Amino acid sequence: MRLVVIGAGIAGLSAAIEAARGGIKEIVVIDAESRAGGKIHTLHRDGKIFEAGPDAFLRRNPVGLALVESLGLTGNLTAPSASSALLYASGQLHPMPRELAMGVPTDPIAPLKTTSVPILSRLRASVGISIGLKGDPSTDSLGYLCQRRLGRRFSELVVDPLIGGINAGSVFGSSMELVAPQLGSALTAPPIGPTKLLRRSVGNQKIRMAPTVPVFGSLSGGLSELVEAMVAELCALGVQFKFQTAALSMEKFGERIRLHLGSNDGVESELDSDMVVVAVPSGPASGLLAGLSKVASGRLGQIRYSSVALTVLGFRGVRNPLPAGISGVLSPARERTLTTAVSIASSKWPSWAEPDELLLRVSAGRMADQRFQNLDDEDLSELISKEASRIVGLPTVCDPTFTKVIRWHDALPQFRPHHSALIASARSILADETGSKVAIAGAYMYGSGIPASISSGIRAIGDLKPN
Incomplete structure (x- = not known):
C-alpha cells in the first residue's frame, strides 16, 4: 500500500506523520523545492535567527502543541516577550485599548478610549454596542457584522488592521467562521444596560488581574526546529523524500493513481500510488486535480491569494523608541502606507538581536494593494526602511546595518x-470521483495559522479509504 504526499510544507508533513504513525509502510513525499517546511523557514545571521515566514503559532488551538509534545520539543517552547500593538493613524501612534477582543470592543466604554478613531465614529461604535445592533450571522461575513455593530469607520481603522492583517486581506469579504469565529458572540450580543455594563466592567478588571498563559508560541531555535523534527521522525519510519521534484499531473490508472513527475533538471518520470494527498496551495492543487475531477478542480480554482513581502531591518546602536511591551505597530489601509505592519522583533523575540540592535520585521502587501511588486528589492528595502522608521519614530538619519527582503508570491x-x-x-466531490483515493490538505482549507494547516494534513488522511 503506497501513499504519495505532494508537498512537504507543514500540511504535507502532518499528513505523512499521521499516516506513518497509523501504520502505512510505504510513503513518498515529493516537493518541488530543495527543502521541507514551505513557508516555515528559519534563517540565520551571525549566530542569530529570524523567521522568513510565520514567527509563531496560536496555542489556543491544541493541535500545534500536541504535535510539539509528540516530537519531544516541549522543552524548547518559548513565547513572545512583548504582545501589545499600537495603531498608526494620521501620523501618530495610538494605543489599542486592552478591552478590545481582536479589535472588537465588547462594552460601550472601550470604543470611546480608541483615540485612533474620530470621535463621531467612536460614538457610533459605542451606541451600536449599547443598543445591540447586529446583522444576520448566517451571512458569514465578518465585515458586514462588524460594520453593522460598530460602523464602517471604526471597523476600517481598528478591526481591519488587526484581523485583516493576519492573512493580508480585509475583514470586508472575510468569513467569520474561519477568520474570527470567537467574535460571533461579541458582534451579536443583546443590548447592554447600566447594571450589566457595571458587572462586565468589574469582570474585565478581574480578568486583567488574572495570570494568563501565552497566546502564541514558538521554539527556541525557530519554527524550522518543528520541521526538522518531523522530517527526522519520518525518515526514521522509512518515509522517502523526493525534493526538487514537481508533480505535473495525475490520472486514474486502473485501481491506482498515476502521477507524472518532473525534476528540476528536466527529467520526467511516472509514479503509481494507491492513495495521494495533495498538500500544495489551491492553485497548483486545482491543476493537479483537473485530470481526476474537473468539478473539484474548479472549486479550488475559485480561491484567491494575496502576495506579501517581508523586510527585515537591523539598526545597530539604535534605541527602541517605543514603550516596553510593545510588539508592533499596525497601519490601516486608509493610511495608504506600503507598510501594513511593523513587528519590533528585538522586543518580541530578544534572542534574535544583538544587545544594542533594534530589529524590525516589516510587512507589505494586501489583497487590494500590491504596489510592492513594482519595486525591486533595493528600492523596496529603501522605501520600507524610511516608512517604518517614520512609523515607529526613529530619527530620519537612521540607516539599517542589516537588510533582508523575503517575497512570498500568492502566499x-x-x-x-x-x-x-x-x-x-x-472534498465530497473528490472522494466520490476518486473512490476516496485522493485527498487535499493545505493552508487554504480551515483557516489561518500553523495549527489549521496541521489539522488539514491529519484530516486528509482520515478522508482516504484504502482498498
Whole structure:
C-alpha cells in the first residue's frame, strides 16, 4: 500500500506523520523545492535567527502543541516577550485599548478610549454596542457584522488592521467562521444596560488581574526546529523524500493513481500510488486535480491569494523608541502606507538581536494593494526602511546595518464568506470521483495559522479509504 504526499510544507508533513504513525509502510513525499517546511523557514545571521515566514503559532488551538509534545520539543517552547500593538493613524501612534477582543470592543466604554478613531465614529461604535445592533450571522461575513455593530469607520481603522492583517486581506469579504469565529458572540450580543455594563466592567478588571498563559508560541531555535523534527521522525519510519521534484499531473490508472513527475533538471518520470494527498496551495492543487475531477478542480480554482513581502531591518546602536511591551505597530489601509505592519522583533523575540540592535520585521502587501511588486528589492528595502522608521519614530538619519527582503508570491489564502461550504463540496466531490483515493490538505482549507494547516494534513488522511 503506497501513499504519495505532494508537498512537504507543514500540511504535507502532518499528513505523512499521521499516516506513518497509523501504520502505512510505504510513503513518498515529493516537493518541488530543495527543502521541507514551505513557508516555515528559519534563517540565520551571525549566530542569530529570524523567521522568513510565520514567527509563531496560536496555542489556543491544541493541535500545534500536541504535535510539539509528540516530537519531544516541549522543552524548547518559548513565547513572545512583548504582545501589545499600537495603531498608526494620521501620523501618530495610538494605543489599542486592552478591552478590545481582536479589535472588537465588547462594552460601550472601550470604543470611546480608541483615540485612533474620530470621535463621531467612536460614538457610533459605542451606541451600536449599547443598543445591540447586529446583522444576520448566517451571512458569514465578518465585515458586514462588524460594520453593522460598530460602523464602517471604526471597523476600517481598528478591526481591519488587526484581523485583516493576519492573512493580508480585509475583514470586508472575510468569513467569520474561519477568520474570527470567537467574535460571533461579541458582534451579536443583546443590548447592554447600566447594571450589566457595571458587572462586565468589574469582570474585565478581574480578568486583567488574572495570570494568563501565552497566546502564541514558538521554539527556541525557530519554527524550522518543528520541521526538522518531523522530517527526522519520518525518515526514521522509512518515509522517502523526493525534493526538487514537481508533480505535473495525475490520472486514474486502473485501481491506482498515476502521477507524472518532473525534476528540476528536466527529467520526467511516472509514479503509481494507491492513495495521494495533495498538500500544495489551491492553485497548483486545482491543476493537479483537473485530470481526476474537473468539478473539484474548479472549486479550488475559485480561491484567491494575496502576495506579501517581508523586510527585515537591523539598526545597530539604535534605541527602541517605543514603550516596553510593545510588539508592533499596525497601519490601516486608509493610511495608504506600503507598510501594513511593523513587528519590533528585538522586543518580541530578544534572542534574535544583538544587545544594542533594534530589529524590525516589516510587512507589505494586501489583497487590494500590491504596489510592492513594482519595486525591486533595493528600492523596496529603501522605501520600507524610511516608512517604518517614520512609523515607529526613529530619527530620519537612521540607516539599517542589516537588510533582508523575503517575497512570498500568492502566499496567503483569502477566506471569503461560506469558504467552509466550498471546501466541503470539493472534498465530497473528490472522494466520490476518486473512490476516496485522493485527498487535499493545505493552508487554504480551515483557516489561518500553523495549527489549521496541521489539522488539514491529519484530516486528509482520515478522508482516504484504502482498498
